[in-house]
Amino acid sequence: MARDVAIVGVGHSRYGVRSDVNIGELAWESISMALEDAGLEQKDIEYFVVSSVGGWSSEYLPAVVIGEYSGLTPKGTARVEAACASGSAAVKLAYDMVASGSVDIATAIGLEKMNESPTPTVVEFIGRAGNYFWEFHNFGLTFPGYYALYATAYMDRYGATEEDLCLAAVKNHYYGARNPKAHFQKEVTLEKCMSSRYIAWPLKLYDCSPITDGSSAVILASGEVARELTDTPVWIEAIGHASDTANLSKRDDFTYLRAARLAAEQAYMQAGILDGYEMYKYFDVAEVHDCFTIAEVMAYEDLRFSKPGEGYKMLRDGETYIGGKIPVNLSGGLKAKGHPIGATGVGMVAELTNQLLQRVEKDRQAPIEKGRAIAHNVGGTGHYAYVTILSLDRPRG
Amino acid sequence: MARDVAIVGVGHSRYGVRSDVNIGELAWESISMALEDAGLEQKDIEYFVVSSVGGWSSEYLPAVVIGEYSGLTPKGTARVEAACASGSAAVKLAYDMVASGSVDIATAIGLEKMNESPTPTVVEFIGRAGNYFWEFHNFGLTFPGYYALYATAYMDRYGATEEDLCLAAVKNHYYGARNPKAHFQKEVTLEKCMSSRYIAWPLKLYDCSPITDGSSAVILASGEVARELTDTPVWIEAIGHASDTANLSKRDDFTYLRAARLAAEQAYMQAGILDGYEMYKYFDVAEVHDCFTIAEVMAYEDLRFSKPGEGYKMLRDGETYIGGKIPVNLSGGLKAKGHPIGATGVGMVAELTNQLLQRVEKDRQAPIEKGRAIAHNVGGTGHYAYVTILSLDRPRG
Numbered sequence: 166m167a168r169d170v171a172i173v174g175v176g177h178s179r180y181g182v183r184s185d186v187n188i189g190e191l192a193w194e195s196i197s198m199a200l201e202d203a204g205l206e207q208k209d210i211e212y213f214v215v216s217s218v219g220g221w222s223s224e225y226l227p228a229v230v231i232g233e234y235s236g237l238t239p240k241g242t243a244r245v246e247a248a249c250a251s252g253s254a255a256v257k258l259a260y261d262m263v264a265s266g267s268v269d270i271a272t273a274i275g276l277e278k279m280n281e282s283p284t285p286t287v288v289e290f291i292g293r294a295g296n297y298f299w300e301f302h303n304f305g306l307t308f309p310g311y312y313a314l315y316a317t318a319y320m321d322r323y324g325a326t327e328e329d330l331c332l333a334a335v336k337n338h339y340y341g342a343r344n345p346k347a348h349f350q351k352e353v354t355l356e357k358c359m360s361s362r363y364i365a366w367p368l369k370l371y372d373c374s375p376i377t378d379g380s381s382a383v384i385l386a387s388g389e390v391a392r393e394l395t396d397t398p399v400w401i402e403a404i405g406h407a408s409d410t411a412n413l414s415k416r417d418d419f420t421y422l423r424a425a426r427l428a429a430e431q432a433y434m435q436a437g438i439l440d441g442y443e444m445y446k447y448f449d450v451a452e453v454h455d456c457f458t459i460a461e462v463m464a465y466e467d468l469r470f471s472k473p474g475e476g477y478k479m480l481r482d483g484e485t486y487i488g489g490k491i492p493v494n495l496s497g498g499l500k501a502k503g504h505p506i507g508a509t510g511v512g513m514v515a516e517l518t519n520q521l522l523q524r525v526e527k528d529r530q531a532p533i534e535k536g537r538a539i540a541h542n543v544g545g546t547g548h549y550a551y552v553t554i555l556s557l558d559r560p561r562g
Numbered sequence: 563m564a565r566d567v568a569i570v571g572v573g574h575s576r577y578g579v580r581s582d583v584n585i586g587e588l589a590w591e592s593i594s595m596a597l598e599d600a601g602l603e604q605k606d607i608e609y610f611v612v613s614s615v616g617g618w619s620s621e622y623l624p625a626v627v628i629g630e631y632s633g634l635t636p637k638g639t640a641r642v643e644a645a646c647a648s649g650s651a652a653v654k655l656a657y658d659m660v661a662s663g664s665v666d667i668a669t670a671i672g673l674e675k676m677n678e679s680p681t682p683t684v685v686e687f688i689g690r691a692g693n694y695f696w697e698f699h700n701f702g703l704t705f706p707g708y709y710a711l712y713a714t715a716y717m718d719r720y721g722a723t724e725e726d727l728c729l730a731a732v733k734n735h736y737y738g739a740r741n742p743k744a745h746f747q748k749e750v751t752l753e754k755c756m757s758s759r760y761i762a763w764p765l766k767l768y769d770c771s772p773i774t775d776g777s778s779a780v781i782l783a784s785g786e787v788a789r790e791l792t793d794t795p796v797w798i799e800a801i802g803h804a805s806d807t808a809n810l811s812k813r814d815d816f817t818y819l820r821a822a823r824l825a826a827e828q829a830y831m832q833a834g835i836l837d838g839y840e841m842y843k844y845f846d847v848a849e850v851h852d853c854f855t856i857a858e859v860m861a862y863e864d865l866r867f868s869k870p871g872e873g874y875k876m877l878r879d880g881e882t883y884i885g886g887k888i889p890v891n892l893s894g895g896l897k898a899k900g901h902p903i904g905a906t907g908v909g910m911v912a913e914l915t916n917q918l919l920q921r922v923e924k925d926r927q928a929p930i931e932k933g934r935a936i937a938h939n940v941g942g943t944g945h946y947a948y949v950t951i952l953s954l955d956r957p958r959g
Contacts, residue, residue, distance in 0.1 A: 167564075167663035212803065218623075225617055225687065226645050229808040229945040239824055241803025242946065243644040243651035248623050254640035257664075258655050265661035266564035267654075267801075290622065404664075406609065406638025411626040427636055548626040549639065 167264040169388035169560055171398035174203025175515035180379035180503035181348045182280050188227055189234025192276050195382035195508075195515075196235045199272065203384045203394060207236040210384070211268035215244045216255035216275040217507035220282075220290050231274060249456060250544030251275065252381070252510020253551030257404045259385050269390045275511030276380040287376055291506075309373055309457065311413065311546040313365035316459040318419035320367065323474040325462065327367050331358035332480040333458035334371045334501075337494050339486075341501025343529040348377045348503030372458040377503030381512035388559065399518045402537070402556040405431030409547050420474070422547030425454075425467035429541070432552040433469075445470040445491035450520045450531035452513040454543040455498040464541050465493070468552070487531055495520065495529045510551065513540040517555050533557075564661040566785035566957055568795030571600025572912035577776035577900035578745045579677050585624055586631025589673050592779035592905075592912075593632045596669065600781045600791060604633040607781070608665035612641045613652035613672040614904035617687050628671060646853060647941030648672065649778070649907020650948030654801045656782050666787045672908030673777040684773055688903075706770055706854070708810065708943040710762035713856040715816035717764065720871040722859065724764050728755035729877040730855035731768045731898075734891050736883075738898025740926040745774045745900030769855040774900030778909035785956065796915045799934070799953040802828030806944050817871070819944030822851075822864035826938070829949040830866075841866040842888035847917045847928035849910040851940040852895040861938050862890070865949070884928055892917065892926045907948065910937040914952050930954075 176198030183191055192215075200206065215228040228244045231237075247254040252275040259273040279287050292307040319325055335355050341347035358371035391398040407427035410416060416423070433439055438447050445451075445468075453464035465476035470491060479485050485493040496502045496516040499509060517538035519525045536557035543550050573595030580588055589612075597603065612625040625641045628634075644651040652670040659668045676684050689704040716722055732752050738744040750768055758767035788795040804824035807813060813820070830836050835844050842848075842865075850861035862873035867888060876882050882890040893899045893913040896906060914935035916922045933954035940947050 220617070220622060226615075226643065226942070226945075228644065229805050229942065232805050233807050233809070237805075239804045239806055239821060241825070241948075242805045243642050243648070243655065245640050245642055245655075246623065247625065247640040251640070258640065258642075258658070261655070261658035261662040261664055264663065265658040267658055267661065407636045408626050408629050408634075408639045409636055410630050412630070424636060428638070545623070545626065548623075551638070 168266060169400060170260050170263045170385050171388060171391035171400045172383050172514065172518050173386045173391050173394045173398060174199040174205065174384040175518045176202065176382040177346055177512055177515045178380040179346050180377050180505060183278065183378035184280060188276060188278050189231055191278060191378065191380045192231040192274055193235050195380040196274060199382040199384045205384065209270055210237055210240055210272050212241045212262050212271040213237050214255040214259045214271065214273045215242060216251040216273060216511055217244055217277055218246055218248065218251055227276065231276065247549040248544030249454070249506050250510055250542045250549040250551050251507045252512065253540065253542040253553055256383060256511060256514050256553060257406065257551060260401055260404060263385050263387050270384065270386045272382055272384045273511050274380065274382045275508035277505035277507045278378045279376045279505060280378050309365040309368055312457040312459055313368050314413070315419050315463065316367050319459060319462065322420055323477065325477040328355065328359060329477040329480055330367070330372055330458040330462065331355055333455060333461040334358045336480070336486060337455060337498040337500040340495045340529045341497025343526055344497045344502060347497040347501050348375055349501045368457055374456045374499040374504040377505045379503060379505035379508045381508045381515045383511055383514050397522055399521050400556045400559050401553065402560050403432040403435035403554040405429060405435065405552040407431065407550050411548055413546060421463055421467055422543060422550060424547045424550035425464065425541065425543055428550040428552040429468050432554050436554050442469050442472045444468055447535060448491055448537045448539050449533050449535050450495060450517065451491055451493045451539045451541065452496060452516055453493055453541040455494060455500045456504060460543065468539065468541055492531045495531055510542040513542060514553060514555065521555060521557055565663060566797060567657050567660045567782050568785060568788035568797045569780050569911065569915050570783045570788050570791045570795060571596040571602065571781040572915045573599065573779040574743055574909055574912045575777040576743050577774050577902060580675065580775035581677060585673060585675050586628055588675060588775065588777045589628040589671055590632045592777040593671060596779040596781050602781065606667055607634055607637055607669050609638045609659050609668040610634050611652040611656045611668065611670045612639060613648040613670060613908055614641055614674055615643055615645065615648055624673065628673065644946040645941030646903050647907055647939045647946040647948050648904045649909065650937065650939040650950055653780060653908060653911050653950065654803065654948060657798055657801060660782050660784050667781065667783045669779055669781045670908050671777065671779045672905035674902035674904045675775045676773045676902060677775050706762040706765055709854040709856055710765050711810070712816050712860065713764050716856060716859065719817055720874065722874040725752065725756060726874040726877055727764065727769055727855040727859065728752050730852060730858040731755045733877070733883060734852060734895040734897040737892045737926045738894025740923055741894045741899060744894040744898050745772055746898045765854055771853045771896040771901040774902045776900060776902035776905045778905045778912045780908055780911050794919055796918050797953045797956050798950065799957050800829040800832035800951040802826060802832065802949040804828065804947050808945055810943060818860055818864055819940060819947060821944050821947035822861065822938060822940055825947040825949040826865050829951050833951050839866050839869045844932060845888055845934045845936050846930050846932050847892060847914065848888055848890045848936045848938065849893060849913055850890055850938040852891060852897045853901060855897070857940065858895070865936065865938055889928045892928055907939040910939060911950060911952065918952060918954055
């Protein structure tokens, strides 16, 4: 009943400490790239969704500021926020604008300029993305602390070690070193990760994603328009979404994220792929939400790339490098590419589009055989989750 | 091609200074009412969009907190922000979720708890909804100042007086006094408005909307589902949207809001109603964005209820009271019902649904003959605009 929707253009700024640009300039880096990629002009964009958590920026309400700088005014707009999953929520809403027939062409623009704010304020702000009243205010929990709870529970139950977690950092820095857009373009050895200082035991400095500025953009079009614009549309096949309690003390288990599991099930159902714990076999490549290394391990399991409790073994066996069962985070992930919150989910979709079209740097290009890719984007500590499946094949033929 | 979408339930909290409730409780007042109205339970809601500007609340990221308190977890969610038009943007996005076929039932929940924050902080925050860098930071403009620029330009060009502006306040307080949900349930005389102190000349205290807490909710369903749920669906016939420069110094005229005009044209085009300056004839009732009295006058003109420069005459002639050409803001408007920012646009749609179904208090019920109503919701000082048309008749029959 709904219309098919395809990605017709993507853009991605260099991630990092971007004090060289203001938010308008930072957004334009991605928007201009996406427009050029799509062969479109600003006037062709009928609605733009801006994904940004903001709060640390002096521009609290950035959508019109970005729109104006980028020449998208007077088109309709809104900002979308779902904590660290904001970018995927924006892609979802742009998708629905097109699928519903409201518009033929919409864009999702993700942006964050976190380094404008002094670091303690950033950490406080992110801490509030949990449950402010019960957890941040009363116990002072910040995000490394939250994810340390998951890491300790997981290690205790399944026998994973600190080394296993560091393997995710080593892999993601390996690929980040090959991505000229990444915040950290430097490899990290297991020894370096293991000897880095503790942030919240068992998570060390190299288990944590950085505070990053960056932007990303995707342009979506209806099937008919996409066919006119490009010979290589990348279709949005499915988007699953779920939420969970804001209060970690009410979570029944700390070894997985319920919202991520639900979002994955929903996406798999939409795509008609459902069986067992080898879901990796449907995909050429994945981007998962590795805000901390433990989160990447849980992502493998929540996406059913492995059985519960065996995700860390995929890292031990190198199964998520190119050549393994499914290469994961060939962009460098949140860990090395960086995590400009509002940009992250949009950036995942941009990266996977480029992967499917075989347009990324050769030494981090996944072999494309199945024509499908999957993005896993988490907000808070599993408060929100979105799972997006992209395909080279048109969903309804 | 898209599916028809109907409103099947609405809820609206008492607006005012709501220090008696936290944000979860405040949201639940509306959500519970909307669920009961629709005859639905939480499990039936497949996605919830939360409209909230936030920033003054300790819970910066309220969507999951509200969802959990209201029993909507684990459904997918995102927060939407388009400054004071956030509520309409949320309705629009919930509409697209249903129209696209992504879900059958979605809800838009608007909420703001502004009085949690000390007043100077609220004023500063709202001031940043303009262009922070060029206007707030450099010139210290806050919102009464922005709208005073419009008022002076309008009065100068068209000969309207301070009394004319006060007439909007008198009317909206008249109806607010008849709405038990309104922040101010007290009539105001012209003399009282005229003798109130200046906030930013020519705008006086009674020309300004208050700082209000409140929530509102609407539940949307696909046509098929709506028909099963209710004998009285109210259809969403059109939603227009536009944006404008964030920088007032770049506006070419201060007597109208370009974004509002564009959004209205778009909505009228979608509804197939287009002719001249008597657009009021298509509607039984309107809610317009009277954050300041001058904004109500401009709304009449931007919606083409009158020719440019003649909107204030509708107030002089009492044409926007019940019995006039088109009753406007029978809820009391932002001026008397109050303006809890994220709730406002959703509350307009809830109010108009109740008006069309003839469910409001008798002395503020519009006669329903044409079966159509219109909401006009502005963000910033015309930075964003959404115009929504509701109808008792199914758009595609």
